[in-house]
Amino acid sequence: MVQEVGFEVQILKLCATLPHVYSCEYGSAKYYALCGFGGILSCGITHTAVVPLDLVKCRIQVNPDKYKSIFNGFSVTVREDGVRGLAKGWAPTFIGYSMQGLCKFGFYEVFKVMYGNLLGEENAYLWRTSLYLAASASAEFFADIALAPMEAAKVRIQTQAGYANTLRDALPKMYAEEGLWAFYKGVVPLWMRQIPYTMMKFACFERTVEALYKFVVPKPRSECSKPEQLVVTFVAGYIAGVFCAVVSHPADSVVSVLNKEKGSSAVQVLKRLGFKGVWKGLVARIIMIGTLTALQWFIYDSVKVYFRLPRPPPPEMPESLKKKLGLTQ
DSSP, X not given: OOOOOOHHHHHHHHHHTSSOOOSSOTTSHHHHHHHHXXXXXXXXXXXXXXXXXXXXXXXXXXXXXXXXXXXXXXXHHHHHHOGGGGGTTHHHHHHHHHHHHHHHHHHHHHHHHHHHHHHOHHHHHHTHHHHHXXXXXXXXXXXXXXXXXXXXXXXXXXXXXXXXXXXXHHHHHHHHHHTTHHHHXXXXXXXXXXXXXXXXXXXXXXXXXXXXXXXXXXXXXGGSOHHHHHHHHHHHHHHHHHHHHHHHHHHHHHHHHHHHSSSOOHHHHHHHHHHHHTTTTHHHHHHHHHHHHHHHHHHHHHHHHHTTOOOOOSOOOOHHHHHHTTXXX
16 A cells, blocks of 8 residues: 655655755755745845836836837936936835745745645645645735735836835825825735736746756756756746736736826726726836746745755656556556
């Protein structure tokens, strides 16, 4: 009789067979903490680096008559605000997305192990895509609560001329106008935007890595050097990022307009924008999110390498399942 073991036990067995010396055990508190730190770096740094593109994208969404395209948006912004104007909103971006990254990547690892253990080793393999989707959706729910206040401030700074130039100016002004509601009125549209985005980001990435090692990379991951493995990470991240941008863009348009306007609801904004309006700025978002997602996964995986965290290989069918399916002698 084949003994059923949990998903975490399967991963521990896989890691034990690898020739590396790890700094902690897979699924330990230290492991989750360092994964959270990797999330802070990957999201905080990358989102802050693309603030100019994000600023133009938001302005195209909320004022398409003035900002007609990416290049026109950059030109108008520089002409009116100077080059420094392209950095508007960098502080709430860095703080907000660092907190989001902490929850997104840290909780993803937690929920992946938790749900995997609930499913058991065989079901965790058979239903691994559903496992990735459920774990990432759960993590993003909490990540967006952490992000919402800074996202609201960022959009006000970037899209409302004369409202505020710094985070220090924006926060008290927002609170005086609408109270705490000003910081969290966009959380539901954020969930609408970020949860599908994150589900695609993690599930597509995990399955793309698996496919690349199976069909593209000419040797097993265990025989690849660390730089070679990180190249695979970057490529898989970019592919995932393109899909992420498309599925999350309509909700992103709603969030941008909603945070600019007082007294509007997500449903009202959606009706006013219409089908064509919610796709404004998609090209800029694909460029931004594709590059962003690839760099995030690259930084996150690099943090794991630097701190010598367990990095299990792509999942393989458990021996017990192979026997049940008659795939072994």
